[in-house]
Amino acid sequence: MTSPPSAMSVSPWTEASSASALTAQDELALLDRVLMRLASADSDQALSLAVQKFLPPSLLKLSSSAEGVRKKVMELLVHINKRVKNNANIQLPMDTLLVQYQDPSATSFVTNFTVIYIKMGFPRAPPVQQVQWVGPLLAALADKPESHRDSLLLMLIPVLGEIKVSDDPAQQKTALGLHEKPQVRKLLVDFLADYLLLPYGSHPSLKPAEEPGQEPIPLAVPAGLSEASWKRVASEALVPSEILEKNKVQVLKFLGLGIFDEADIALHFVIGLADTRHSVTAQADTNMRKLGSFLDWNDPGVVSRLYALFLGTLMIKDKPPIKPEHRRMPANTRIRLKLMPFLLKSREAAIQFPACIQVTFDLLFGTTGNSNPKLKMSAVSFIHHIIYHCPSQRLSAMGAVLLSALTRLVNEPESEAKLRASCYVAIGKLGLKVPQLVNKDATMIQTFFEAISKEDKETQMSVQEAMALMAPSFRQMEKSNLKFVEALLATYIEKEEPQVRLVSVQYAGEVFRFVHVPSRYILLLGAGDIKENVVKEARNHLYQPLHKFHQMEEARFKRPGDVQLNSSEILPEFRPMLQYVIDKAAIRIKTKQKFVIGDKVLAFNPVVYTEMVKFLRLCLLNSAGTIPPRDFLSQPRLYAPKISKFVANDHEKGHNHILKFVDFSEKLLSAVKNLESVQSLLQIVGCTFPMTAQRFAGRVGWIKGLLDNTRDDVRENVAELYAIIVAELEDELFEKAMGDLTRGFKEKSLEYQHGVIMALGFSFGRRFLRLKARSAPTTIDERNWVIYASSVQLILAQLGTNSHTLMTISACTALIELGRCGPLPLEDEGNEGKDIKSKLAVVKRLLTILKTGKNSMRVRERAALALGFLCVGDPRFPYQRLILEEFLELASEVKDIELHFTMGEAIVYAAFGSHSPSARDYWLISEEDFTPPLDQDKSPDELVTWLLSQLCGKYIQSTHPNVKQSACLWLLALLKHGETLQVVRDRLLDIQSAFMTVLGDNNEMIQDAASKGLGLVYDCSSEGQKEEMVKGLLQTLTEGKREVQKVGEDTKIFEEGQLGKTPTGGNLSTYKELCSLASDLNQPDLVYKFMNLANHNAMWNSKKGAAFGFSNIAAKAGEQLEQHLPKIIPKLYRYQFDPNPKIQESMTSIWHALVPETNKTVDKYLSQIVREISDNLENKLWRVRESCCNAIQDLLRGRGLDGAMEHLPNLWLRTFRVMDDIKESVRLSATKAAGSLSRISIKMCDIDQGAKGGEEAVKVVIPPLLEKGLTSSVSEVRSISIATIMKITKSAGVLLKPHLSILIPALLHATSELEGKELNYLSVRLANDVSVQEKLDMARIASAKSSPMMDCVNQVLQYVDTDILEQLVPKVVDLIKSNTGIGAKGCTAHFVVVLCHHCPLDLQPYSGKILAAFVSGLSDRTPAVRKTYASAIGHLMKTAKDSSMEKLFAKLRTWYMEKTDEATRWAVAYTYEAINQQNADKMKTHAAQALPIVFLAMHEEKRADNENEELLQIFEEVWLDCTPGTEAGIRIYLKEIMSILSLAIESQQWKVKAQTARAISTIAKKLGSSLPTEQTQEFLILLLNALSGRTWDGKETLLVALADVCEKNSEAAKTVFDDPSNEITVDNLMSCVLRECKKDKVFYKIVALESAGRIIDAFQTKHFKELYDIVFPIIKKEDEVQKNENGGESVAGQKNEDQDKEKEEIHETEEMLELRHAIYVSIGSAWPSDPEFQSRHLVELLISCRNRIQSTIRKNMLAIVKCLNSVIDRWHQGDTPDIQDQVFVELGKILSGALVIPKSKQLRWEALDLLDKGIALLTERNCPEINGSFREEIAKSLDDVIKDVSSDAATKTKARELRKLLTAIAPEPPTKMDET
Helix, strand or coil, X not given: CCCCCCCCCCCHHHHHCCCCCCCHHHHHHHHHHHHHHHHHCCCHHHHHHHHHHXXXXXXXXXXXXXXXXXXXXXXXXXXXXXXXXXXXXXXCCHHHHHHHHHCCCCCHHHHHHHHHHHHHHHHHCCHHHHHHHHHHHHHCCCCCCXXXXXXXXXXXXXXXXXXXCCXXXXXXXXXXXXXXXXXXXXXXXXXXHHHHHCCCCCXXXXXXXXXXXXXXXXXXXXXXXXXXXXXXXXXXXXXXXXHHHHHHHHHHHHXXXXXXXXXXXXXXXXXXXXXXXXXXXXXXXXXXXXXXXXXXXXXXXXXXXXXXXXXXXXXXXXXXXXXXXXXXXXXXXXXXXXXXXXXXXXXXXXXXCCHHHHHHHHHHHCXXXXXXXXXXXXXXXXXHHHHHHCCHHHHHHHHHHHHHHHHHHHHCCCCCHHHHHHHHHHHHHHHHHCHHHCCCCCHHHHHHHHHHHHCCHHHHHHHHHHHHHHHHHHHHCXXXXXXXXXXXXXXXXXXXXXXXXXXXXXXXXXXXXXCCHHHHHHHHHHHCCCCHHHHHHHHHHHHHHHHHHHHHHHCCCCCCCCCCCCHHHCCCCHHHHHHHHXXXXXXXXXXXXXXXXXXXXXXXXXXXXXXXXXXXXXXXXXXXXXXXXXXXXXXXXXXXHHHHHHHHHHHHCCCCHHHHHHHHHHHHHHHCCCHHHHHHHHHHHHHCHHHHHHHCHHHHHHHHHHHHCCCHHHHHHHHHHHHHHHCCCCHHHHHHHHHHHHCCCCXXXXXXXXXXXXXXXXXXXXXXXXXXXXXXXXXXXXXXXXXXXXXXXXXXXXXXXXXXXXXXXXXXXXXXXXXXXXXXXXXXXXXXXCCCXXXXXXXXXXXXXXXXXXXXXXXXXXXXXXXXXXXXXXXXXXXXXXXXXXXXXXHHHCCCHHHHXXXXXXXXXXXXXXXXXXXXXXXXXXXXXXXXXXXXXXXXXXXXXXXXXXXXXXXXXXXXXXXXHHHHHHHHHHHHHCCCCHHHHHXXXXXXXXXXXXXXXCCHHHHHHHHHHHHHXXXXXXXXXXXXXXXXXXXXXXXXXCCCCCCCCCCCCCCCCCCCCCCCCCCHHHHHHHHHHHHHCCCCCHHHHHHHXXXXXXXXXXXXXXXXXXXXXXXXXXXXXXXXXXHHHHHHHHHCCCCCHHHHHHHHHHHHHHCCCHHHHHHHCHHHHHHHHHHHCCCCCHHHHHHHHHHHHHHCCCCCCXXXXXXXXXXXXXXXXXXXXXXXXXXXXXXXXXXXXHHHHHHHHCHHHCHHHHHHHHHHHHXXXXXXXXXXXXXXXXXXXXXXXHXXXXXXXXXXXXXXXXXXXXXXXXXXXXXXXXXXXXXXXXXXXXXXXXXXXXXXXXHHHCCHHHHHHHHHHHHCCHHHHHHHHHHHHHHHHCCCCHHHHHHHHHHHHXXXXXXXXXXXXXXXXXXXXXHHHCCCCCHHHHHHHHHHHXXXXXXXCHXXXXXXXXXXXXXXXXXXXXXXXXXXXXXXXXXXXXXXXXXXXCHXXXXXXXXXXXXXXXXXXXXXXXXXXXXXXHHHHHCCCHHHHHHHCHHHHHHHHHHXXXXXXXXXXXXXXXXXXXXXXXXXXXXXXXHHHHHHHHHHHHHCCCCCCCCHHHHHHHHHHHHHCHHHHHHHHHCCCCCCCHHHHHHHHHHHHCCCCHHHHHHHHHHHHHHHHHHCCCCHHHHHHHHHHHHHHHHXXXXXXXXXXXXXXXXXXXXXXXXXXXXXXXXXXXXXXXXXXXXXXXXXXXXXXXXXXXXXHHHHXXXXXXXXXXXXXXXXXXXXXXXXXXXXXXXXXXXXXXXXXXHHHHHHXXXXXXCCHHHHHHXXXXXXXXXXXXXXXXXXXXXXXXXXXXXHHHHHHHHCCCCCHHHHHHHHHHHHHHHHHCCCCCCHHHHC
């Protein structure tokens, strides 16, 4: 439906529009008329209107085929240009021009001129309008010439920064419509990049001056631009620098709005960072920070653009040449400085070949000058970057190029030191990654060695680092090159520069194998260096394989696949190593490198020599078949039998290497008397004494001289060396040697005495062993051996109470060796005296030393051992039991644990006697090879049985802590050393019971010993015993049965310092857990294995603890448990994280024992571990729950769950439950575990990790998070779920697509549940205040829209398509209909809105369902929800079907007409407003349905409190937006409006009837006489029918509407009345109206009277008398009341009524005043022209008015005067003179009273107007008498008006004029002065 033509002047184009085709002549005529219109425009406004109307169609005429027409158009355009160009006030029709410019059918001629006026008109418009045109202008650029595009883009740049976009990322991407035009998008992005590159003060027109004869200087194109692109962005003239700076800032702001993808604009921000102006760089920096982590610098597209800017246009062979004007210049230095950090950040940049190489070489060796030292450093850093990230196969291809560049830089002397240093390191990294680049040329090593010598210190460090990096690469060198390297290292190890020596050591260790002899020699030289770092490095390489082997040994057992070290690969063979060292020593001793100490000359310095001896000893033992342990060097006796066998075999083969080693060691000892040299010689001589003892027989004196060394340990080793040598002498020589030792003993130094005593003990002990070892042993009479007896007495003498501690130690040491090897030359018993003469005395003396606490621990330990060994060498020693009893009694007095260990060792020796393995020759016989003497019939069984009974009974059950600890350790020692004895095996059950007694003791050491003892018991048992033992052990552990100990007065419950630790015996829980672990595996006997592995106390690693050999036992237990690992590992892993530190420590010990490589084992059993943790997360024990949470954290640290993905949902669900645990520590651990689960879930769902695995991960992760996490009542659970889902949505990408139908509804639903309780509370409290409540609800919805949940929804929205919508829409519909929170409803609506823009076509089939849901939601009780749903409906119109839209508009119409509640009307208003705003075309299409309702709704009564003001404004805005204007809109939709009004006026609601009446009034006022007769008749019928019945609130509007219809369209109404076919007549109409005038309700009567007056006036009917009869009695009655009040007729003394009645009277009086006002208005309006009526009632009316005007309010005064004005206008002076005279008299009185009313301008003006009319009538009549009296009545009042200072000038002027006229018709009589 189209609008009717406007009443304004018609355009020439409109006139011609009816013709189908115009001739050229017609077109010329039209153009002439247009030109005339433009020429006749005499103001800016007129010209602007003319240009806006005629310019676009004139331009279209340029496509005419007639040349004359085109010329006329050009003439017209010239005229426009002249008048418009310099007048910025003239606005051009930009909207029309834009539409015309986009027309694809327009010719290029038209388009070219159109763009000129677009460029002219755009800058004239206000900025707000310019911003609105940006989108259409950009859309118009597609397929346009380049010149157009460039000029338009330059025009747009200044306003780009003013563009505002939504905060919604989805809407940001769709802003300006660029997402639908990729071609324009790319064009804009490229143009803006070029614009940002434009330098300040640069323009193609600015060229340097050329000298005469000089060749033309080429154009200096700016960096990053080509000549063509420079001219594109430079505009026609030079842009001032300030403007250009401002424009660049605008461009950067625009790019930061989120419209473009981050990858497309990253380059622009980098360019901005390189700008020379601060404001530009600041804006670029802000934008770059905003991008943050969203930008992927590994995007190949981003990297390619960075390289393109950096390098410019490169000419590549075999590719089409690029025109010179299109070749881009390389970036300048400033830009390159900003580009390099981002290239260094990108992994992709390192692998884009050849660009990465070109950048490097350009910066390092380029000739363009676009480099500097800082960039060169960046280039080398970029080489580092390339080496690190580039794959080896690709790097090998370009490695040679990089190496040549680096080598060139290193060799350039002018290169900076820092640059060279970085190059060296780069070469090292390159060599490490691509070994073949460096290992083919051994001279490179030499070059680097020389560089270390030449370079400065800082560079030396870099060279050293480089060489260290390259070292592994040289392992694969050819043998000839290796020889060369070997020679180089041998040379450089002797250099003065420590760095050179350090690198030499590194290469010797890295390049060559461990068994390579020459390299070991170099390392040995380095091990004695003066620099600590060289020494440390050398020793590390020397002993690294040994340490590695022992670390593996500590792992207890090996797994298949573990790397095993062969003994032949650990250390070089002894013989070649020794020979190489000796050969080198022979050479060095002849050179200046020799070392002189006194008169001794050594080939090496003492440190190197000592290190060589130590290393050779290790090689010797390795060659003997045993890998040396760490403490081997400090214990010469250790593994001595193996060395002895090796030496013997070697000697049999004729080798004499051992003698060479003896000579080598002797030279060291002769020069340096340190411990290492003595131990070395001792070990060699001890293992080879048959050969070497004779060699030293002649040098006994030299060895004896070493006994006075200042170090105790040296003297002890020398004493044993001396003993080995002299023991091999003949008897006489031996006794002579012994005599020489004791000669002059007392005169010697204390050190020498100490050495002599030990030498005596070792010598005689060694002599006894050698005698026993002979094939035909000689019986020794020790008591008659004089020298032996005297020597023993000398030794015993040192045990005196006054002896020096050192001497006491030496005596005990000597007794140990004597007692071990043979009997003492003493009687069993003897007289007690000062000297020790008997064995008993020796025992007592040693016991005294042991018991004396003042003695040092070393003394006491030696005494204890001496007591034990006395029983070993003497088969008939009578005091074995005495010693044991004394030891047992001494237990309560000894607290030191080390002494307990020593005493335990002594007890074993004493109990076993000569059957002890310690009776053997340590140098020749191993413990395994020892056999007890056959001729001894004394068995230790009896004594061991007694000892076991004592320990298992009395002592281990003691309440004294010291006794308990000692008994436990001694029992353990006895079991360990006597496990082969039958007597011990028979008592295993008793021993287990004893250990079980103390298993839960407070003392950790006792627990540990008991647990290990139980393990030993089990291993020693038979199968039958094992079953019984397991049963007993499990019963004790699980049921806690323990023997109750009796406590007496002297019982010591706690050891000192133990009080308060764990007095309840709770430590047994550790073993209960071990038992539980074994039971869970269905292998109860495994508890013994676990005990062997658990609680590995540090004491067991000490020298004394290691003697028990528990490391071997643990290793064996580990091997036995290996088959159960699949069951053990999961449970054991969890137990490691038990909150109980003891359990944790024990389980960790077991874990480390069983698992040598944790990562590999966990990876292998990952699924089982995860299942174990998951199953126990909800265990009833809090400790188990907490341990599972802690285990999750550790398990997921750096590890994925790809192999156990099926357990992930349960892990999440159970972790959620534990996060709400009753125990705080469990909750905290669970929260941390959830964090770990979150991190791993995010990583697993990352699409970069692989689509297949990521898809499976998303499938298992998303459901628990959505179903339980988001809906949880625990805030921590919701928080972790939200955070996880957010990150998954960003990382999973398209993998989420199958789950969107679940994910999106869950996220939307969660937005409400995440609201704080405070908001809900506030909402409830403000529920009574509707306006505040609505604002709060809108704020809640806005907050929900910006929540993390909606961020996730927006993130995944891009993957929604038709398949997803099929599953998603039903759930969204349910969400819309469900009773969710306000936030969820708002977010759901917002989601639908975004969907409408994202996939409108896909959404179309489902729009009906969604629309129906939203429509039903419009009845929601919350205004904010209704408003949001209405807005969504507006957007949804874009995709809805026509049938759905028809239903919607019909539904809204029905609602408005039928429902009475306020909420419905608001919903209708919001919906119409939203449809109009979002899809105005849909609104216009269905305007016939919607606008009548809108028109009716506009006329709802406005409330006094303005509550519905906004509602009315909405309807009015919709009406104005959808119609050309109110009048035109009514004309267009009159038929539909009439239809809706006819229904509305029949409504049962009074409000609707009144609303309809107001609408009819508006139609009557707007259309006036143009309202068709048919509609006029219908309105009259509707209104008259509605007037029937009683009076109701608002009924007066019907009367007003009736009056408006009759008054505004009286002619049509008369036509209706005159038509005899119509039932309605004027009489009927007036009868109805006058009937209403008689109603009692005052306010209604007032409106009725006014309406009646207007109707009578409109039709000039004869019904005024009826009206007058109604109103005049009211006036008359009032006049009578007033007369009575003024006449004082009221009875004196009459009391007033009370206050309430007075108020009522006052109210009634106000109503009467309003009524009188209406009466006067109606009389004035309807006063008839009938002379008869006037003559009868005019005077009556004037008298009434005169009576009333002096006693009424000013409003009514004004009404009276206006009424009289109308009356006088219609007065026919056909009355009698008397009546006329009376009229003028009364009129004068009325006017005199009205004119004197002060401060009432309108009243005076109306009165003066009435006076003017009266004077005119008097002038016509010309009656002097009446004129005089009239003048007298009026004159004074006029004078008052003239003199009144409050009167305005116009009023005074008019009063003066009337005064003159009045005087003219009635001159004033002369005064007395005049007569005189």
